[in-house]
Amino acid sequence: MKNIAAVALNTFREAVRDRVMYNLVFFALLMMGAAILVGQISIGIEEIVIVSLGLSAISFIGLLMAVFIGVGLVSKEMDKRTIYALLAKPVRRWEFLVGKFAGLVFTLAVNTTAMAAGLFLALFYVRHSLQPSDLGLLVAVYFILLKLAIVVALALLFSCSTTSLLSILYSAGLYIAGSFVQQMRTLRSDLAGPTTAAIMRWLSYLLPNFENFSVTGSVAHGVAIPRALILQNTLYAALYCAVVLTGAAIIFSRRNLK
Amino acid sequence: MLVNNDTMRAPAIETENLTKEYPYGFLHLKKKTSLEGLTLQVETGEVFGLLGPNGAGKSTTIKLLMNLIFPTSGHARLLGKPTDDVEMHRGIGYLPEQPYFYDYLTAAEVLDYFAKFFDFTTADRKERVQRMLKKVGLETAGKIQLRKYSKGMLQRVGLAQAILHDPQLVILDEPMSGLDPVGRREVRDIILELKHAGKTILFSTHILPDAEMLCDRVGVIVGGKLQGVGAPSEIVGIAAHKMEILFSLASAVVEGAATNLPLLAKATRTGERYRLEVAEDDLYAALGQLRDAGAKILSVAQVKPSLEEYFMHLVAADRAQAAAVEVSGK
Numbered sequence: 123m124k125n126i127a128a129v130a131l132n133t134f135r136e137a138v139r140d141r142v143m144y145n146l147v148f149f150a151l152l153m154m155g156a157a158i159l160v161g162q163i164s165i166g167i168e169e170i171v172i173v174s175l176g177l178s179a180i181s182f183i184g185l186l187m188a189v190f191i192g193v194g195l196v197s198k199e200m201d202k203r204t205i206y207a208l209l210a211k212p213v214r215r216w217e218f219l220v221g222k223f224a225g226l227v228f229t230l231a232v233n234t235t236a237m238a239a240g241l242f243l244a245l246f247y248v249r250h251s252l253q254p255s256d257l258g259l260l261v262a263v264y265f266i267l268l269k270l271a272i273v274v275a276l277a278l279l280f281s282c283s284t285t286s287l288l289s290i291l292y293s294a295g296l297y298i299a300g301s302f303v304q305q306m307r308t309l310r311s312d313l314a315g316p317t318t319a320a321i322m323r324w325l326s327y328l329l330p331n332f333e334n335f336s337v338t339g340s341v342a343h344g345v346a347i348p349r350a351l352i353l354q355n356t357l358y359a360a361l362y363c364a365v366v367l368t369g370a371a372i373i374f375s376r377r378n379l380k
Numbered sequence: 381m382l383v384n385n386d387t388m389r390a391p392a393i394e395t396e397n398l399t400k401e402y403p404y405g406f407l408h409l410k411k412k413t414s415l416e417g418l419t420l421q422v423e424t425g426e427v428f429g430l431l432g433p434n435g436a437g438k439s440t441t442i443k444l445l446m447n448l449i450f451p452t453s454g455h456a457r458l459l460g461k462p463t464d465d466v467e468m469h470r471g472i473g474y475l476p477e478q479p480y481f482y483d484y485l486t487a488a489e490v491l492d493y494f495a496k497f498f499d500f501t502t503a504d505r506k507e508r509v510q511r512m513l514k515k516v517g518l519e520t521a522g523k524i525q526l527r528k529y530s531k532g533m534l535q536r537v538g539l540a541q542a543i544l545h546d547p548q549l550v551i552l553d554e555p556m557s558g559l560d561p562v563g564r565r566e567v568r569d570i571i572l573e574l575k576h577a578g579k580t581i582l583f584s585t586h587i588l589p590d591a592e593m594l595c596d597r598v599g600v601i602v603g604g605k606l607q608g609v610g611a612p613s614e615i616v617g618i619a620a621h622k623m624e625i626l627f628s629l630a631s632a633v634v635e636g637a638a639t640n641l642p643l644l645a646k647a648t649r650t651g652e653r654y655r656l657e658v659a660e661d662d663l664y665a666a667l668g669q670l671r672d673a674g675a676k677i678l679s680v681a682q683v684k685p686s687l688e689e690y691f692m693h694l695v696a697a698d699r700a701q702a703a704a705v706e707v708s709g710k
Contacts, residue, residue: 124496124497125496125497128493128496128497132482132485132493135484135485136482136484139484140484202480203476203478203479203480204480204481204482206446206448206474206476206479207474207475207476207479207481207494207538207541207542208494209446209447209448210446210448210469210472210473210474210476211469211494211497211498212466212467212469212470212497212498213466213469213497214466376450378448378449378450379443379448379449380402380443380449
């Protein structure tokens with residue numbers, strides 16, 4: 123645990139010193155611009171626009187970070203040969219991997235929290251008040267973070283076994299595919315053919331189901347999110363990450379670091 | 381009781397038939413052998429030099445020992461433990477070849493980061509980091525980010541992290557590479573200091589004087605095979621010695637020297653001095669000729685073969701042996 127924490131803290135420090143958090147400036151400008159513009163052109167739907175735009179931006183910026191930094195977590199250490207001195211210490215390879223994962227997820231959590239605070243400020247600006255139903259926003263942000271954790275785990279898995287470019291393509295591809303899981307499950311066999319429909323159905327259970335994490339519409343309209351969904355998504359993300367990281371650890375522990 | 385004594389006397393490094401092959405080509409059907417059947421023992425307290433030209437298999441050997449790559453066959457034990465035992469690393473320090481560290485950290489931070497993987501208290505960690513920075517001459521540069529460090533300074537950081545935890549066995553991959561003469565001297569001093577402290581040291585190099593100065597024994601690897609193990613003086617002595625004669629000639633003698641002194645054609649001239657290299661057996665005959673021609677002998681010295689010559693000697697022997705095996709096979 124001590125080793126994992128040390129690697130995680132260093133990963134966070136790297137992100138901060140590489141000025142990764144500068145994206146927050148972009149987000150702040152976007153929210154400020156949107157809040158001012160929305161107040162002028164939309165009547166009655168200001169908060170829906172602000173919430174939808176804010177959550178989409180949090181998700182998109184987080185996704186870019188998760189994929190691009192996630193893919194480089196291990197490959198950068200190997201390319202720059204910083205990993206040699208590290209693995210010569212009493213550190214197991216899986217500890218290194220989990221530490222890297224935890225470090226980036228922590229970075230994303232800090233980043234997402236800061237963006238969520240910006241979203242609340244923008245909401246307060248257009249409505250001049252905050253309501254208890256706004257707590258749903260926090261749940262939506264939490265779901266985004268869970269989704270990003272799965273993306274980081276996938277990016278790590280791919281970067282342990284293939285090139286950075288392919289890892290980016292695979293991770294982004296899985297994210298897109300995972301956003302259409304329901305459609306894959308309900309694909310009609312009379313349209314796609316029985317074999318394709320069966321393959322798609324099986325595949326949909328292997329792919330990460332990101333649709334369950336998308337609650338932007340409900341939150342924007344003030345619909346409460348069921349507690350069961352919070353529990354389900356938490357367990358799902360934890361289990362999915364554990365399985366993917368186990369796979370990554372098995373691959374990485376057998377890899378020759380030439 | 382006997383078992384305990386044997387354990388205590390176990391070699392610091394022990395390899396048996398260590399082999400590493402890399403598959404390549406279509407479907408990885410072809411194989412390139414980087415290291416072939418390395419069987420080696422490095423005793424506790426010994427300074428052992430792994431010599432060989434670039435691409436000989438030195439780094440492959442070290443990476444196998446550090447469990448960074450895995451053997452195709454054979455096995456190795458360090459401090460009595462198999463290389464895949466992560467606890468083995470508590471007693472081992474490692475300097476990678478051309479080390480590179482996190483450039484967003486300072487030297488003090490990178491050492492502190494590595495120290496966290498050992499069971500030191502926070503105060504002990506800080507004290508060690510400062511002590512190591514001082515030891516490698518970086519105490520004033522400790523707060524500068526590593527992206528601003530020169531190659532030589534990074535090498536010093538690498539050395540500091542390798543000995544940070546006071547390891548029993550120190551493995552250094554090309555520790556002198558990239559260092560200026562002052563830096564090389566400092567690294568040599570650190571290695572000697574570690575030797576006096578009873579540590580076992582294995583380091584790779586292709587610079588023979590470093591090995592001669594520091595090593596109790598050396599092993600020479602050429603073409604992925606261990607070609608010989610022994611004390612540096614023995615290794616150098618394997619190749620035939622030559623003698624170097626420095627002499628000068630009076631200007632009157634030089635005019636007719638070409639005919640009177642056939643040896644002059646083989647000598648190289650620098651200013652008023654001539655340098656002649658002859659085989660050890662031909663020394664007295666050459667000196668006799670020079671005396672007869674009225675030359676003034678300035679010095680006579682033994683020419684130690686360079687490492688390159690020694691490698692060429694080994695490579696030639698290796699090829700001749702392979703050719704002989706091929707012919708006898710036919």
